[in-house]
Each structure stands twice: as C-alpha cells, then as structure tokens.
Amino acid sequence: MIEQLTVLAPGLLGGSVARAARARGAARRIVIWARRPETRAALARQPWCDGVAESAADAAQAAELVVIAAPVDRIVPLAREIAPHLTAGATVTDVGSVKGEIARLGHDAVHGQAYFVGAHPMAGSEKTGWEHASPDLFAARPCFVTPLPATDVGATARVVAFWQSLGSDVTTVEPDRHDEIVAHISHLPQALASTLCAFLSGRDPSWSGFAGGGLRDTTRIAAGDAQLWRAILEQNRAPVLAALAGYQQELEAFRAALADGRFGEVAERLERGKVYRDSFRPRP
C-alpha cells in the first residue's frame, strides 16, 4: 500500500484515480491539489480526499507517488514545479493521452531526485470534471505505461503495479510507439467524429432530429472538450497527420470504387471493416 498518493489537477481521470485508490485500498493517505480555490474547497469534502494542499509543491512534498492528471500541455510544467519539493526516490506518473514529449521532459524534470514514468489509461468519457469520477473507471480497461530506455526498472514496476491496483489491464510500451498507436485508435476516431459533426452542422442542422443509433454512436466522442482535444492533437501532431493521411487514402479508394460502380470492391472493403470490428474483444 502506498503511504501517500498525491493527485494533481483532478478532472474525470484524476478524480477516478483517487476514488479507485480509496475503494481498492491502494493508498493510505490521498492528498489533492487543484488550481481553483472553489474546487479545492469542494474536494476537501470528498471521502476519498484526506487532505487538500494550497499548491502543487505542497501536495507533492510528502508523496510516495504523484499522479499528474492535468491536460497534456500542463503536465510537464507541473512536473517541473513540483520537482524540487519531491521526496528523494518518489515516483511521478500521469494520465496524458500523448507520451513522447511528456515522457522525455518529465524524466528530465525530476531526474536525480525522483522517477517519472508516464502512463495513459484508455478510459474516459465525453464528460469531464471530477464530479463524474468513478472508482471503476479503470476496471479491466487498457492502460499504457511508457518508460524510456533510461527509466529506472524499479520505478516502472511500481507504476505498473499502481495502475494494476486500480484495476487496469497494463501494457508497457515505448512512448513513441504509444503515440503512433493512439494516433490511430483514439485521435483519428476523434478527428473523424468531430469533422463529421462539423460537416453535418454546415448542411441542414435539423437533420440531427432524425439521427438513429448509428449516427449517435459514431459521433458520441465529438461532444468531448475541444480545448483538451486541441492540445492532444497539437502534441501528437506528426503521428496524427500520418494516420489521417493513411485514412484519407482508404476513404478516397472507397469513394472511387463507389463512383466507378465497382460494387464488388465496395462490398470487399465493407467486409474487411466488419471482420476487424468483429475481432474486438467484448467490452469488459
């Protein structure tokens, strides 16, 4: 059991880390810092919060493990801010959706004093905010842990064990490989859902009243926070651009087959998609 777990900047993910840690007995004491005073006041009343600190540095200083749950563009600045205050040998992890830059700069930020091992739990919702946090958010869900070649093996093992203790199904992978994977299976779907909605909004918006389950499900994630996604796409720009370009070729080949009346090829492409989708393991 972790003596003190500190969660910085809890939203949906950070709040769920704290709730899951409490529910599963993963940490004896849970300390939280949030930027806004009114959020700190509300968090202080939660049963899964043993202490609220006035600054990130204060929250981090006695921690055995720190989880930085801020948006991707705020993670490295927070790591730098807390670095001088960390206990020697403490471990820092995060929940950011992009890992290359965060893993390298996070490692550099705390190196010599503590250990940084990035993580990305593949769990979430289009709903944001710690108010929607759930102790079961990570249960049986994939979680990437992304050590660098230079990362301390013991620190990696501790971070893997922590995410497993919250119920995650952990996979360890290099940060750049992680970024290529999520560019395809998370950021590309987000781009498609958002651009589909943006496109439809420019046609007749009243058509959405006829939406069946297909359009609803296909576009659900387009309701996600635009600024959070902008930061993710900005930070993972090159892998996302590569995935987008590859997908555009696929879509254009499909359109051309339909335009040319090659309906057998249209069916083959649909079938290839169906075989892939049918291969998904059942939702836990």
Place this chain on the structure above:
Amino acid sequence: MIEQLTVLAPGLLGGSVARAARARGAARRIVIWARRPETRAALARQPWCDGVAESAADAAQAAELVVIAAPVDRIVPLAREIAPHLTAGATVTDVGSVKGEIARLGHDAVHGQAYFVGAHPMAGSEKTGWEHASPDLFAARPCFVTPLPATDVGATARVVAFWQSLGSDVTTVEPDRHDEIVAHISHLPQALASTLCAFLSGRDPSWSGFAGGGLRDTTRIAAGDAQLWRAILEQNRAPVLAALAGYQQELEAFRAALADGRFGEVAERLERGKVYRDSFRPRP
C-alpha cells in the same frame, strides 16, 4: 385495427413490425412469408405469427396492409411479384433505407390495383435476423414515410397511421429528399466507420485490443452486414457520393489546419462539431 397485416421477408425490422403490431394491437391477423422453408417453419411457431404462406403472392392476397421487409434490392421485385394478387385497394409499404427508386418503381408496380407508400424506420441494429426482433424497436424512433406527389392521400394517411401505431415518430418527406438526408446522417457515418476499420485492419490489428470506448462506439456500425450495405450504397450512390465528397473537403481542411500549425482553427473545427453533437435530442 388492420384486419390482415402481411410481412414479407422478415429480418430484424420485419420481425419487429410483426411483434410491435401484435403487442400494440395494430392488426387482427398477421401473416408472414419468408424465402427459406426452415425460416417459415420457425416463424410458424411464434406467437406473433398467425399464418405462414408458401409464397409471397399467397401471403399478400388477403392483406389490407403489406410490409415488404426485404433488403433494398429485393423490395421492387417483391412488389411486382405480389401486385397481381393484391386485394383491390390494399396498401403496400416497406422498410428500405433508400427510397427514390423504390418509391417510384413500387408505385408503378402496384398502381391501378393497390397503393404503394414507402417508409424507412430509423431503427435497427448491427444485429440482423428476425430472432433479434423487438416489439419496442420503433418506439419513439424516427420513421420517414415517403409518398410521391402522385400518391393517394388516403393511402399515405393509412401508412403514417400504421407506423405511428407501432410507436414511430413519423415524418413525411419526398423520396429524393429522404435519400439526401440519409446519405448524410446514416450512409456517410456507415462509410466512415467501415473505412476506419478497414484502414486499421491494414495497420497492426492487435491494436484493437487497446480500444477504448471511443473507438468502440465510433466503429460499432462497421459490424453491420456488408452485403446489405453494399446494396444500400449502390442504390443511393449519387447522394452518398455527394455527401462523401463534401465530407472529404471538411476532413482535408481539418488536416491542413493541423499540418500548418493553425491550432486555433483546429479548435474551432472541433468546437463546431461539439456544438452540433450537443444539440442532439436525448436518446428516447
């Protein structure tokens, strides 16, 4: 109450028509025809089936209302097959996802003897087959009824009333307008989900093991039957090609903004999508 409702070629939708009609008391007698003898034998044992006919013509001959529930490329042939056997003044409707050609040729097929008024309930599932039918499939779901300008007003009213009696939220619209709408809100999302899956299957298929809820929901409909969708896309080719071309422009503009580092524009496009998605009325 309809004296005799006949359902031809019931799959998920046709089976649900019969079950909903029975559950809601919309028809006194329900007669069904299916192409395969083993399906007819199984249907004869269902409590929502009062009679099974050996041919479509036999099933249709005493019907007050016939629902043709076959795939889109089989609807007009079935209308032609039953036309000589219909009671004078009977009404025929269907459940096809494309309406222009079906509305015109269906009208021509039965004209002088009976009335054809096309319909398209926006309900369904990636699961097919009458075994998955539900008496509540149409409840509070949109349903298009698509009369031609030449269609008898009384026949249209009867078809509207029938779909309403199954719980549908009916909208009456011209067939070509219907096809433009569904090209955008149903066939385009299907094309995106299927091509996304086809693209990902050509990368590393094991990545699907990391899929979060976003990829799952975005691609759910890609598991639909490829041959059914091929027939729909073939029949609605021109409107789908127009929708695809418009969407490709939107996607390319998004990609270019990201490639050029215009992150403010990226955020604006994401936000436009979010506003549209947030405007969906809650799922009934």
